Amino acid sequence: MYSRTKRFLLLAAGILCLFTLHAFIVEYSRTSSRSAQTKGPWSNNDSNEYHSSWPQDGQSMPPGGGNSTQEDGQLLRAALVALVRNSELEGLRSTIRQVDDRFNRRYGYPYIFLNDEEFTDEFIDQVRAVTKAPVYFGKLPKEHWGLSPYVTEEKVKAALEYNKDRYLYGGSFSYRMMCRFQSGFIHKHPLLQNLDYYWRIEPDVNYFCDIPYDPFKYMRDNNLMYGFTITPMEARKTVETLWNTTRHWMLENPHLLPEKSFMHWVVNEKAKYTLCHFWSNFEIVNLSLYRSEAYESYFNHLDRAGGFFYERWGDAPVHSFAAALLLRKEQIHWFEDIGYHHPGYAHCPNKPEMKSRCVCSPGSDFMYRSMCSRRFSEVGDIYKDQMLELAHMPDRAS
Ligand SMILES: Nc1nc2c(ncn2[C@@H]2O[C@H](COP(=O)(O)OP(=O)(O)OP(=O)(O)O)[C@@H](O)[C@H]2O)c(=O)[nH]1
Numbered sequence: 241m242y243s244r245t246k247r248f249l250l251l252a253a254g255i256l257c258l259f260t261l262h263a264f265i266v267e268y269s270r271t272s273s274r275s276a277q278t279k280g281p282w283s284n285n286d287s288n289e290y291h292s293s294w295p296q297d298g299q300s301m302p303p304g305g306g307n308s309t310q311e312d313g314q315l316l317r318a319a320l321v322a323l324v325r326n327s328e329l330e331g332l333r334s335t336i337r338q339v340d341d342r343f344n345r346r347y348g349y350p351y352i353f354l355n356d357e358e359f360t361d362e363f364i365d366q367v368r369a370v371t372k373a374p375v376y377f378g379k380l381p382k383e384h385w386g387l388s389p390y391v392t393e394e395k396v397k398a399a400l401e402y403n404k405d406r407y408l409y410g411g412s413f414s415y416r417m418m419c420r421f422q423s424g425f426i427h428k429h430p431l432l433q434n435l436d437y438y439w440r441i442e443p444d445v446n447y448f449c450d451i452p453y454d455p456f457k458y459m460r461d462n463n464l465m466y467g468f469t470i471t472p473m474e475a476r477k478t479v480e481t482l483w484n485t486t487r488h489w490m491l492e493n494p495h496l497l498p499e500k501s502f503m504h505w506v507v508n509e510k511a512k513y514t515l516c517h518f519w520s521n522f523e524i525v526n527l528s529l530y531r532s533e534a535y536e537s538y539f540n541h542l543d544r545a546g547g548f549f550y551e552r553w554g555d556a557p558v559h560s561f562a563a564a565l566l567l568r569k570e571q572i573h574w575f576e577d578i579g580y581h582h583p584g585y586a587h588c589p590n591k592p593e594m595k596s597r598c599v600c601s602p603g604s605d606f607m608y609r610s611m612c613s614r615r616f617s618e619v620g621d622i623y624k625d626q627m628l629e630l631a632h633m634p635d636r637a638s
């Protein structure tokens with residue numbers, strides 16, 4: 241009897257030990273998959289829980305793997321990327337659901353989310369719950385988020401005070417850090433290091449139309465470098481010296497300028513900044529643009545001038561200046577068929593054949609009456625000597 245009880249107790253203790261060990265292993269693996277990831281999609285030796293079933297360079301999807309039903313079963317090295325705050329969870333889930341429904345459910349491109357703070361467990365769980373695509377979460381390196389070393393704190397404080405009622409986010413320090421990060425550092429984040437293309441998304445945007453093809457492949461197959469949906473005009477007060485600073489960079493670095501570019505879209509024949517920009521809350525970009533020597537030099541020049549903080553230079557006008565100065569028109573594409581809304585402006589495709597793909601109100605459209613959209617279709621490339629001629633002319637706005 242005694243030995244039976246002892247055996248029973250030993251068995252129970254053994255089961256308890258196994259149970260505890262299992263719980264520990266599960267919790268450990270949960271915790272380690274939650275902490276900021278440092279390896280992104282397509283990195284070698286990646287132990288990410290999703291990545292093992294994801295294609296390596298040039299490798300086909302495993303049979304039945306992912307959600308891909310596309311023609312050749314391959315994905316480019318590309319991802320949907322957003323900088324986002326924990327507080328924007330529902331807005332982000334809404335965006336992901338729409339991107340998946342309209343496009344990514346059939347492809348399964350990874351999502352990469354970045355934050356200056358740790359993502360919470362709730363955020364990670366609830367984002368993963370809304371999509372079957374692989375999701376990567378990363379924290380920004382400290383040196384990518386903060387005051388530029390070229391500005392002084394007192395001058396920044398004074399600028400925020402002066403601008404706080406002059407324009408939206410005029411007094412916001414974090415908005416400026418966000419714009420500087422998206423301009424100069426997002427493409428340098430370790431999670432993006434193996435990507436050839438990114439598609440920027442944001443919380444609380446809407447995708448109105450089915451996208452029955454792969455825009456990344458469209459970019460590659462047509463040698464495109466930059467894709468956009470909406471082109472508004474920037475508020476002049478936020479970029480008072482951006483063109484003047486840009487033209488000085490051009491004059492100091494003519495060797496970094498291409499033989500021909502689409503510069504005329506942003507600077508008119510009177511050397512005046514048109515304020516036209518690609519709205520970068522949506523952009524599909526061949527990242528070699530931002531990784532180029534010319535872009536790096538341009539961003540550093542802007543950063544040294546201090547305008548990200550003293551004014552409120554946005555990543556949209558900065559990216560747009562770079563695209564227009566460094567690319568030819570044929571390398572820039574208006575995704576007219578991608579109906580899109582970010583609070584402020586919407587694009588609702590008006591071609592009759594889009595009625596079966598889109599649900600949006602034509603009256604809400606901005607692009608068919610946008611001055612910058614008209615200018616985009618009207619102007620062409622100019623040669624380097626013409627670009628430099630414009631850069632030599634004094635900035636009429638400053
Ligand atoms: N992690 C983090 N993300 C931020 C911060 N500020 C902005 N973002 C993100 O950066 C992107 C752009 O910021 P938004 O506030 O949307 O800027 P915006 O589009 O110019 O303006 P609104 O959408 O009108 O607010 C969004 O995806 C935000 O979630 C921040 O301080 N921390």
Ligand SMILES: [Mg+2]
Binds near residue numbers: 521
């Ligand atoms: Mg936004």
